[in-house]
Amino acid sequence: MSLQTIYVMPLVFSAMISAALAWYTWRHRQTAGAKSFSFLLLVLFEWGTAYILQLISTDLEIKTFWNKVTYLGVVMTPGMWLIFALEYTGRKNWVTRSRIFLLFVMPLITTIVIWTNEAHHLFWTTAEIYRVSDLVLQKSSNGLWFWVHAAYSYVLILAGTVLIVRALLRWPAQYRRQMAWILFAVAAPWLANAITVFDLLPVLIDLTPFAFTVTGVGMAVALFRHRLLDLEPIARDLVIEGMKDGMIVLDASNRIVDLNQAAQNILDLSGEQKPVGKQLADVLARWPQLVERYRDVPEAQDEITLGEGEAQRWYELTLSPLHGQQKQRVGRLVIMRDITDRKLSEEKVRQLSRAVESSPTSIVITNTDGNIQYVNPKFTQVTGYSFEEVLGKNPNMLKTDQTPAETHRQMWETISSGCEWRGEFCNRKKNGELYWELASISPIEDAAGKITHYVAVKEDITERKRTERLLQESEIRFRQIVENASDFIYRTDVEGYFTYANPSALHIMGFSDEKEVLGKHYLDMTTPEARHRMKRTYQRQYLSKTPNTYDEFPAATADGREIWFGQNVQLLMDGDKVMGFQVLARDITAIKQAQEALRISYDQAMEASRAKSQLLAKVSHELRTPLGGILGYAELLQNGTFGPLHETQMKAADEILQSSHYLNMMVNELLDEAQIQANTATLQENCFSPAVLLQQATSGMEIMAERKGLEFTSSIDPKLPKELYGDDHRLRQILINLIGNAIKFTKKGSVHVSLQSPDAGHWIMQVTDTGIGVPNEAHSSIFEPFKQADNAITRENRGIGLGLSICKQLVELMGGRIVLESQVGVGSTFTILLPIMKKPA
Amino acid sequence: MAKPLIIIIEDDPTLNEIFTITLTSDFETETYTEGETALARLAEVIPALVVLDLHLPGTPGREILSKIRADDRLANTRVILATADERQANLLYDRADMVLLKPISPGQLKDLAKRLCTDF
Numbered sequence: 001m002s003l004q005t006i007y008v009m010p011l012v013f014s015a016m017i018s019a020a021l022a023w024y025t026w027r028h029r030q031t032a033g034a035k036s037f038s039f040l041l042l043v044l045f046e047w048g049t050a051y052i053l054q055l056i057s058t059d060l061e062i063k064t065f066w067n068k069v070t071y072l073g074v075v076m077t078p079g080m081w082l083i084f085a086l087e088y089t090g091r092k093n094w095v096t097r098s099r100i101f102l103l104f105v106m107p108l109i110t111t112i113v114i115w116t117n118e119a120h121h122l123f124w125t126t127a128e129i130y131r132v133s134d135l136v137l138q139k140s141s142n143g144l145w146f147w148v149h150a151a152y153s154y155v156l157i158l159a160g161t162v163l164i165v166r167a168l169l170r171w172p173a174q175y176r177r178q179m180a181w182i183l184f185a186v187a188a189p190w191l192a193n194a195i196t197v198f199d200l201l202p203v204l205i206d207l208t209p210f211a212f213t214v215t216g217v218g219m220a221v222a223l224f225r226h227r228l229l230d231l232e233p234i235a236r237d238l239v240i241e242g243m244k245d246g247m248i249v250l251d252a253s254n255r256i257v258d259l260n261q262a263a264q265n266i267l268d269l270s271g272e273q274k275p276v277g278k279q280l281a282d283v284l285a286r287w288p289q290l291v292e293r294y295r296d297v298p299e300a301q302d303e304i305t306l307g308e309g310e311a312q313r314w315y316e317l318t319l320s321p322l323h324g325q326q327k328q329r330v331g332r333l334v335i336m337r338d339i340t341d342r343k344l345s346e347e348k349v350r351q352l353s354r355a356v357e358s359s360p361t362s363i364v365i366t367n368t369d370g371n372i373q374y375v376n377p378k379f380t381q382v383t384g385y386s387f388e389e390v391l392g393k394n395p396n397m398l399k400t401d402q403t404p405a406e407t408h409r410q411m412w413e414t415i416s417s418g419c420e421w422r423g424e425f426c427n428r429k430k431n432g433e434l435y436w437e438l439a440s441i442s443p444i445e446d447a448a449g450k451i452t453h454y455v456a457v458k459e460d461i462t463e464r465k466r467t468e469r470l471l472q473e474s475e476i477r478f479r480q481i482v483e484n485a486s487d488f489i490y491r492t493d494v495e496g497y498f499t500y501a502n503p504s505a506l507h508i509m510g511f512s513d514e515k516e517v518l519g520k521h522y523l524d525m526t527t528p529e530a531r532h533r534m535k536r537t538y539q540r541q542y543l544s545k546t547p548n549t550y551d552e553f554p555a556a557t558a559d560g561r562e563i564w565f566g567q568n569v570q571l572l573m574d575g576d577k578v579m580g581f582q583v584l585a586r587d588i589t590a591i592k593q594a595q596e597a598l599r600i601s602y603d604q605a606m607e608a609s610r611a612k613s614q615l616l617a618k619v620s621h622e623l624r625t626p627l628g629g630i631l632g633y634a635e636l637l638q639n640g641t642f643g644p645l646h647e648t649q650m651k652a653a654d655e656i657l658q659s660s661h662y663l664n665m666m667v668n669e670l671l672d673e674a675q676i677q678a679n680t681a682t683l684q685e686n687c688f689s690p691a692v693l694l695q696q697a698t699s700g701m702e703i704m705a706e707r708k709g710l711e712f713t714s715s716i717d718p719k720l721p722k723e724l725y726g727d728d729h730r731l732r733q734i735l736i737n738l739i740g741n742a743i744k745f746t747k748k749g750s751v752h753v754s755l756q757s758p759d760a761g762h763w764i765m766q767v768t769d770t771g772i773g774v775p776n777e778a779h780s781s782i783f784e785p786f787k788q789a790d791n792a793i794t795r796e797n798r799g800i801g802l803g804l805s806i807c808k809q810l811v812e813l814m815g816g817r818i819v820l821e822s823q824v825g826v827g828s829t830f831t832i833l834l835p836i837m838k839k840p841a
Numbered sequence: 842m843a844k845p846l847i848i849i850i851e852d853d854p855t856l857n858e859i860f861t862i863t864l865t866s867d868f869e870t871e872t873y874t875e876g877e878t879a880l881a882r883l884a885e886v887i888p889a890l891v892v893l894d895l896h897l898p899g900t901p902g903r904e905i906l907s908k909i910r911a912d913d914r915l916a917n918t919r920v921i922l923a924t925a926d927e928r929q930a931n932l933l934y935d936r937a938d939m940v941l942l943k944p945i946s947p948g949q950l951k952d953l954a955k956r957l958c959t960d961f
Contacts (some may be wrong), residue, residue: 617926621896624925625853628944632859635947641862664944 004056011052014214018045036084036095043080047073060129067140071114075107075149078156085160103156110149123149142197150197161187188214246315246336249322254280254295257331266306266315266336294319298332303339314343362437362458365444368451370394382437382460384430395456400434402426415441415454424461436465488565488585494578496522496538508587510558522581526553527562538569542578547571552588563589616674623667631660672806683813687839688728690720690755690763697735698753705743711750719757725837730810731765737803738767738830746771749827758833765832773824783808783818807832844869845889845958850879850905851923852897856945860892863947864954876900880908888918889958892950895924895933903929906936919957921950 022041029035047070054066082103086094110123117123122145129139142150164183192211194200240247246263248256256278267283269275275283281291287306294300300319307313316337324330356363362379366372372390380386383398390397399408403426414421420442428434437458444453482489488505492498498517501509509525511517522538523531530553541549552566567585571578636642638653645653698714705712735753742751749770756764774782783804811818816834847864849872851857857872864870868889873879876897883891891909895902906922909915922937923945924930930940939953 621925624943625856629853629855629859631944632856632863632947636859636862639948641947660944 007055008052011048011055015045015048015052018042018048036080036087040077040080040084043073043076045073046070047077060127063129064127068114068117072111075110075114075153076104078153078160079103079107082156082160082163085163089163089166091163106149106152110145110152113145113149117143122146185214244338246334248280248334248336249331250280250334251331252329256280256283263334263336266313266338298329303343313338313340315339359457362456362460364395364456364458366395366454366456368453370396370454373453379458382429382435383427398425398427400426400428402434411441415443416451418443418445418451424465425458435460435462437461488567488587489583490517490522490585491572491580491582492522493580494542496581498522499580505585508555508557508563522583525565526555530554538581541569541571545571545573545578552592563587564592565589566591616671619674620671623671624664627660627664627667631657631664634660669803669806683727684729685725685837685839686728687723687725688731689722690724691716691722693728693732693735694753694755697732697739701736701739701743704740705751708743708746709748710743710746712752713750714753716755717757720755720763721757721836724763725839726814726834730814734807734810734832735765735767737807738765738832741803742767742769742771742828742830745769745828760836762833762835765834766829768827768829770827773826773828774820774822775824779820779822782820846871846886847890847892847954847958848873848879848883848886848888849892850874850876850897850902851892851894853894856894856923856943859947860950863951867951867955868958874898876902876905880905883909883912883915887914890919890921890954891915892921892923892954893937895922895926895929903933906933910936921953921957 018041022038022045025034025038025041029038050066050070050073054063054070057063057066079100083095083100086092113120114123122143124140124146125143127140161183188211240258240260243260243262246266247258247260248263249258251257256275258276259274264274268286269283281288281295284291290304294317297319298321300317302317304315304317305312306315316339318333318335318337320333320335321329322331322333356376359376359378362382363374363376364372364379365374371392371394375385375387375390379390396408403424407423407425411421411423420440422438422440424436424438426434426436438461439456439458441454441456443451444455446452482502485502486504488502488508490498490501490505498520501511501514501517506512506514506517509517509520523535526534534551534553537549537551540546547570549569550566551569552564555563555565557563564587565585566588567583570582570584572580572582634653634657637645638650638657694714694716698712702712739751739753746769751770752768754764754766754768756766758764808818811832811834814834815837816832819831819833820828821831822828844867846869849857849860849864849870851860851872852874854874857874861870861872871882871888873882877900879891880900893902893906893909895906897905902922902924906920909918909920919938920936922930922933922940923943924940925943930942933940938957941950941953
């Protein structure tokens with residue numbers, strides 16, 4: 001075989017591979033770096049193809065031409081390589097149009113230099129042909145620009161290589177092999193080129209072509225064995241990066257092999273580079289307790305929280321082991337799903353559940369058939385049925401016939417049509433007790449609007465119902481009283497318009513219905529003449545806020561009669577404000593008529609009494625005046641005014657005088673008695689001093705007693721008030737009467753007069769004597785008019801015995817009592833007990 | 842010395858007679874049977890004592906008493922009321938110096954008059 005064939009065949013072969021790969025890669029150009037890889041391969045293909053043509057040409061000029069052509073590919077390769085490296089290592093954003101342009105400025109210049117080399121020989125200085133067997137080879141010495149180009153190219157290649165090597169170190173195992181092959185594949189030609197250029201190996205020909213073969217093979221391997229540019233990584237990428245759940249792949253020593261964007265966000269690492277290759281512990285330095293907990297745990301499913309306070313989020317953590325091809329544990333997969341929302345919902349549900357559980361109202365949930373699915377503790381508390389006991393049963397089991405059947409039916413109708421129903425039930429507890437509840441039942445719908453459950457919220461209103469009933473009964477009771485009262489009962493508002501009138505009131509005003517009276521004014525009730533007074537009375541009551549007044553008014557009834565009514569008016573208050581009037585009125589016509597009759601008879605009586613008084617006064621005067629004449633002259637006669645009298649004449653005068661005195665006394669007593677009997681004796685009421693009274697009564701009598709040789713004493717109790725109130729004139733008369741009697745009926749001994757104070761409300765006038773006394777039988781009768789104790793002295797002292805009876809009557813008129821204690825032969829004590837009168841204010 | 846003057850106002854002539862006889866030894870007396878003339882006289886003289894009957898024709902005794910008491914000139918004049926009317930007597934008790942209920946004892950009257958007029 002010819003040398004040429006040996007060289008050319010591999011070259012053709014690898015060129016074909018390059019071409020095929022280029023085409024294949026272009027087909028899959030969605031992958032990161034696929035496009036640039038395709039171009040790279042294309043360039044290599046160009047280079048290879050041109051080199052083949054260079055090799056087989058024999059002419060130096062043609063050879064040179066094809067050499068230049070190879071350099072088209074040669075100058076592009078570093079740039080392409082770098083671009084590919086950038087794209088493949090995820091720096092696609094670096095690769096902008098302007099940068100690509102910049103990158104290829106140099107190659108462009110080099111190309112120009114190469115194609116104008118004849119002019120300046122900057123690239124190649126010399127060129128010559130030489131043969132090795134049948135191979136025609138070219139040998140050139142390199143010019144300045146060659147080295148510039150070489151430097152530039154090697155820099156780019158280095159850059160690309162570095163990128164890829166760095167990535168290699170970080171990338172998961174599955175990609176590394178791929179990268180290594182690519183690296184090797186691409187480095188090979190350059191290695192060869194370098195050997196050739198620097199004459200590193202004593203090789204005649206350019207090794208580069210073989211390197212191309214290697215390249216091609218390497219590519220193929222990377223492609224088909226390691227599935228370079230396979231769609232699956234793309235899809236997987238998309239899936240993994242696009243996943244909401246955070247995914248972290250850990251190797252056996254807890255280093256992060258891979259993690260997706262979501263994981264980065266969760267761990268708050270989105271700013272930085274993917275922490276691939278770092279220790280998990282380092283990345284999760286913020287949560288050492290998590291790292292600890294799951295350090296060696298192969299499999300787990302837990303809920304964890306990350307973050308604090310507002311930023312706290314919940315995650316469902318799933319750890320699963322990863323197994324390699326040989327079923328060995330190569331690492332772990334960590335999935336973190338954000339369940340914060342779920343957790344919040346759960347919490348909310350928990351709160352609501354708690355609310356339902358601890359609600360002070362009973363809550364019952366039934367399904368659409370009405371069977372109980374849930375009851376809260378309050379329900380159990382109220383009814384006595386436990387949850388287990390009522391589960392699946394219908395709430396109808398509680399119902400009683402106290403609740404009208406209509407209520408249940410209406411309720412079902414309402415709620416099954418999707419509306420809320422409110423109403424009252426009377427239900428029975430487990431222990432048989434009845435209770436009332438106010439229920440609010442509503443349907444629960446699912447998202448599609450279909451009713452799935454009914455919820456009933458029920459409040460125990462038994463107490464309230466009971467109170468209502470009592471109130472109702474009470475109201476009926478009172479209403480009956482008011483409605484049936486014969487008195488007029490009515491109410492008005494604050495302006496005086498009727499708000500209510502009971503049947504009696506309605507009747508008297510001529511209305512038959514309560515409605516007729518509303519709007520009428522109270523002043524309409526009375527006669528026009530009395531309206532002014534009525535209005536004034538109630539205005540005054542309203543202004544002075546007097547709670548109760550009584551007044552009387554005339555009225556004209558519906559049938560024209562004139563009646564009088566007396567009404568009690570009460571103010572209806574709301575706090576401090578007058579809201580209206582409440583009136584209880586009565587027909588007092590009869591009473592008024594009686595009063596009128598009474599007044600007439602009183603007036604008549606007064607008139608009669610006045611007439612009587614006048615008569616008595618007249619009689620008194622008519623009797624006393626002539627008496628005065630008789631007594632006067634008799635006295636004058638007796639004391640010698642008309643000249644001396646001889647014995648018979650004196651005797652006559654004495655007789656006249658005596659009889660006249662007696663007559664005078666009789667007249668006095670008769671007139672007194674007449675006054676008392678006619679009830680026209682009016683007691684005077686003055687302030688007087690008891691001391692003065694005593695003194696006035698005794699001063700006259702003292703002499704009389706002394707004349708009879710009796711001891712006469714008087715005393716006054718110091719406790720007695722200094723001033724008393726009453727008819728002192730009469731009291732004096734009484735006292736004089738008693739003292740007179742005492743003196744009269746005492747032959748020897750003493751007479752004692754005293755005024756005493758037995759207690760705070762009474763006082764006593766007392767006359768004690770050592771006279772003949774009064775026999776027991778006569779104790780009461782001596783106070784009767786015209787009666788005297790029958791004895792010698794009285795016979796001597798002829799009197800018609802009016803004195804004591806008049807005294808007794810007068811004393812009794814004053815509200816007092818007269819008492820006699822007496823013993824025949826020892827003496828008597830007459831005691832007059834009188835109430836202490838208060839001076840009217 | 843002149844005897845003090847007593848004006849007697851009493852409608853009953855018998856009693857007038859008796860009063861005059863009783864008092865004439867110690868006093869000058871003038872009698873009137875009704876009030877107005879007595880008042881006219883009182884305008885001229887200042888008696889030591891007036892004996893006044895309440896039961897008078899024309900102007901009632903009560904009024905005469907008021908008029909007497911209203912007159913400053915008669916401030917020192919004593920008044921004895923003579924009346925059969927007990928009630929009126931009670932009412933006027935404090936306006937007069939003394940009230941005597943009829944029938945009046947001449948002796949009593951004389952004593953009283955003397956006592957009342959001692960300081961005149």
